[in-house]
Amino acid sequence: MARLVMKFGGTSVADIERIRRVARHVKREVDAGNQVAVVVSAMAGKTNELVGWVQEASPLYDAREYDTVVSSGEQVTSGLLALTLQNMGVDARSWLGWQIPFKTNSVHGAARIEEIDGSVLIERLEMNQVAVVAGFQGIAPDNRISTLGRGGSDTSAVAIAAAINADRCDIYTDVDGVYTTDPRIVPEARRLEHISFEEMLEMASLGAKVMQVRSVEMAMVHNVRTFVRSSFVEPDAPELMNTDQPIGTLICDEDEIVEKQVVTGIAFSKDEAQISLRRLEDKPGIAAHVFGPLSEANINVDMIVQNISEDGTITDMTFTVPKGDFERAKDVLEQARGNINYNMLQGSTDVVKVSVIGIGMRSHAGVASKAFKALADKGINIRAITTSEIKISILIDAEYAELAVRALHSLYGLDEK
């Protein structure tokens, strides 16, 4: 017997037929003797419809009213799933954010979770009642509904799992796990049995769309074992019955991963634009002069590379910004030119960031140099490099993206045997 959280997204609950399918997944776990809390999103398309109305009503909307309107989508699904479960003979009830209560701060529209009292839910779970929790929503200190921002249902699920001390949080999604890289680019990509929180965080933020970055952070902080699995498999498929090892990827603490890989996966992001400032005066505070104005304009800077010049007076600086902010970033830097004193601004949106990720890197030297050599052998020019303890990110020309990902995937032995 285990205590589980099961999370289903909008496409899994798009209509009553699909909600019935979700209910069968839930029933399977209940029948196996588990205590189950389910977290649901709004029916596919509903949130967009509601957001559309809000914007039509008031382009500069009050986020408190936005939350009141948009949170209704998950409210509907939670009630419908509870009803469907009841109709299958499974005891169930819906829980709205304010009923739990699922307390957040007062930043309506993008609230942070403050405190979740899991005691009432635990009480019901122990009576073998399924708790169907409306995802994405909470209650703010002003006694009004808050929402966690788009895609917040993953975060809700992980937070509920932490609050009720669940053994596992199952994220049912349209893929059957986390892969070593995007299988559309590398057909040999393998599904990972395990991935550590930190690796997943890098994979998620670098473009693998499986889970929201924030929910992985939450899982890491609260050490919630999170299992990514397919919602498309038949709920009563033989391989799901009486098994502790369904198909999927477990995101967990690295201590739980016995056989650590040096490299776990190759991620890439096409949402990067490169900006280079040439012949800057290399004086103290120059970085602040460059990045201060960008930060004020709410532009996120990612990779930053600065080369010192031979005589220490003139330098070049390269960094990346999200593609959508490229033009705005150039404008900001143009206006700040008086303070920055650069000779030339060069930029390109025709770049891609490829990343090699693995907690094993910590204890293995030479991972980076192998990558550089492999790319050089393919004739791929490296525009910028940044590294952290568990990843190496390399900025290259966009046209080489697939070639580089395939080369690195093969290089580190990730191809399926």
Add this chain to the structure above:
Amino acid sequence: MARLVMKFGGTSVADIERIRRVARHVKREVDAGNQVAVVVSAMAGKTNELVGWVQEASPLYDAREYDTVVSSGEQVTSGLLALTLQNMGVDARSWLGWQIPFKTNSVHGAARIEEIDGSVLIERLEMNQVAVVAGFQGIAPDNRISTLGRGGSDTSAVAIAAAINADRCDIYTDVDGVYTTDPRIVPEARRLEHISFEEMLEMASLGAKVMQVRSVEMAMVHNVRTFVRSSFVEPDAPELMNTDQPIGTLICDEDEIVEKQVVTGIAFSKDEAQISLRRLEDKPGIAAHVFGPLSEANINVDMIVQNISEDGTITDMTFTVPKGDFERAKDVLEQARGNINYNMLQGSTDVVKVSVIGIGMRSHAGVASKAFKALADKGINIRAITTSEIKISILIDAEYAELAVRALHSLYGLDEK
């Protein structure tokens, strides 16, 4: 300056364009210096959609989950109207049932109002903030959302008006007031300036579809002056600006009505079926034997006429039931025949109930006999008669319905001059 409640139904808030129109009505009242609480229904069609999903999910549904799902419709509208008002420069916020709190009993799906704390709303109204209240919903003792039953938004509006001690509760609807009778049948029907609560109750329950019966009862109990008016008039029409007497009908205490009419209106209901039991043994308790089984079967009995026989041993009994319950009522009486001992059951769905209503009847004799004579003059046979202090109801053959209504309307001087 006055404190107003304004209520708008589903067709008035069917889309953002219509919500904007409603907002203009609200803004007019705010600009005139009034404190305003608005009560809104769900967008037209939404409640049916939600109810449909509930029934699809579980034919025998849990009313608590029904309430969770269905109440979302009003939640959405309240947020959207608040946003629209803000966008017009009017300070406004939405209020959900649990936020006020709008306390009801625990009969989910058809809850009765227990207590509404108006203090928080009053506080905001006095700060000139418009309160946009989600109609139809409250919070039950189990801390879950309750709903008042279909059409409950009228009741919500009147209850909110009572709680905040409003000067008037304006019900915006698709007609511009309460008429002496249905103008589709009698083109000479006149809009009433005033009608007393009791008269309106009779008019409403006898088939005038303007307001829910329950909301009129609530208005009567709490003495809420309720004004029925058109939502189709342009919100900034000249006749609505700077006037204390817009077009509509005020439902109020009879003391407020200076010039009392003997007859205020003629109502009629086609939703009646007649059942006659012939040659019943006339012994004590016979009525209980007839109506007990009907009551147990949840069949409402309306007009009841019992004639005593010459020798006091055999009687006939006639009564009406809703048309939809006719076949069921006959079955029930057939099964109870052993206890009731009637000789024959006759019935007809081809009947109509016509009612003459007026508080002036209390002090005027002869109203009824005038009606009987007028119907006789037209050759209309009377099947049954019941009377109360302020109304006379007459059951006749359905084919004479329009003729009878027109005759009575003219008889009591109700035709427009």
